[in-house]
Amino acid sequence: MFANLLVLLAVAELGLGTALVYAMFDPIRRGDTETITSIVEFARRMYRWIAVAIAGLGVLAVPLLPLLVRTDQRIEHLPAYLGLMVADVLAGYLLGAHRQLVLVADEKLYLARAYLTGFQVARSLVQIVVLITTSNFMMFLAVQLIATLAANLAIIRKTDSLYPHLRGRSRRRPSDPELSQSLFESVRAMFAYRIGGALMNQTDLVLISVLVGTATVGYYANYALIIGSMLGFTELLFAAVASSVGNLSAGGDQQQMRKVFDQLAMIAAWVHGAVCVVLLVAMEPFVSAWLGKDFVLDRWVLLAAVLNFYVYGAMLPVAAFRTATQMFMRTRYVFLVTAALNLVLSVVLGAQFGLAGILYATLLARLLTQVWFEPRVLFLHFLSGRPREYFGKQLLYALLIGLSYVIVRSLGAASGHAFDVPVVAVEAAAALIVPSAMFVFVLHRTVAFQGVRARIATVVGMS
Secondary structure (H helix, E strand, C coil): CHHHHHHHHHHHHCCHHHHHHHHHHHHHHHCCHHHHHHHHHHHHHHHHHHHHHHHHHHHHHHHHHHHHCCCCCCCCCHHHHHHHHHHHHHHHHHCCHHHHHHHHHCCCHHHHHHHHHHHHHHHHHHHHHHHHHCCCHHHHHHHHHHHHHHHHHHHHHHHHHHCHHHCCCCCCCCCCHHHHHHHHHHHHHHHHHHHHHHHHHHCHHHHHHHHCCHHHHHHHHHHHHHHHHHHHHHHHHHHHHHHHHHHHHHHCCHHHHHHHHHHHHHHHHHHHHHHHHHHHHHHHHHHHHHCCHHHCCCHHHHHHHHHHHHHHHHCHHHHHHHHHCCHHHCCCCHHHHHHHHHHHHHHHHHHHHCHHHHHHHHHHHHHHCHHHHHHHHHHHHCCCCCHHHHHHHHHHHHHHHHHHHHHHHHCCCCCCCCCCHHHHHHHHHHHHHHHHHHHHHHHCCCHHHHHHHHHHHHHHHHC
């Protein structure tokens, strides 16, 4: 729950990073190092103020901790825990955040991800040892902070070697008035997105703690950890193509943009759909074997969590094009509406149905707002084609995933929560194979499928 609270505090970032990345696409393409340097320096100054704001919000959150953390037993050192986690967030903003922006715009984000992933793996191993040997959560968080500092310092060294003009500090600011105005307009638009997105994506655990109880947060956190890990991997894949989409958008070829979008939409549905079937099949027996039967939640809770995962994942291509086309200037308030609707529905359904009600409230809020509104705006203003074509394809993809789940279950699913390794392993393998077979069988003649196959053949041929 602390992690979700910190994401809410980090809303102070205001969407600055997204606006500045978009602003760097053209200078990078032209090789205009002076403009790039001035934008990065502007980002450094802004992130310094953002760090101050986050630190202040963290201090203000300390008196609210007893209201947010509801447990039968008093937890010691809560303010210290929050302080270390806030320091972890501040380390990123004060050290490497402004340097990562140029990597994103230059389609080299994978370098930062490699450093971050490597240090995260090392951090996790050390944290496991700390928990086993000392059971000291304070040391656990200290290890996390040290790893964050080390990763950001490594990123700074790498960006200095790739972009020598970024070394040291500059007092230069964006000299073009139109550029400055565009940056601030984009930041204002992204501010609404950041607030709405943070409230939408990060308040569920807080609401569960307040409405149902902190103990329930612990039970659901096990599910959220597994699903979040899956989502983190798929988000990484789509983040890797976001900058390419931005450069494609700068070219203004709507037909090519439409082809790329259709391919990404199909891949998103395919990948997230297959993962959904695996989760529905294997989550309960896995949790039962991992933690015990008492930690297995109601089936309706699992279904709600998986559906939220699928809807969020299927919207990742829209999110990529939202940034690349600056569509957020037109849809800036949709997340605020979604968040407000989610809050109302969560209170109503949470009081009636508990944990499952809160999760279904999130799903309904997305479906009633973002899921139909953003794709509609994207097609009407930025892509060639009609929105109904997109929604028709999404319905087809969802039907293929649903049918795949029915087929997998009919092949002989394990009943109850018993963990039978051979049965669950076979079922999980089938859950990956069957959706893929369905997509290939039904979609192999479509333009999107042919485009993806051609790209794969090109990559394979180059290797």
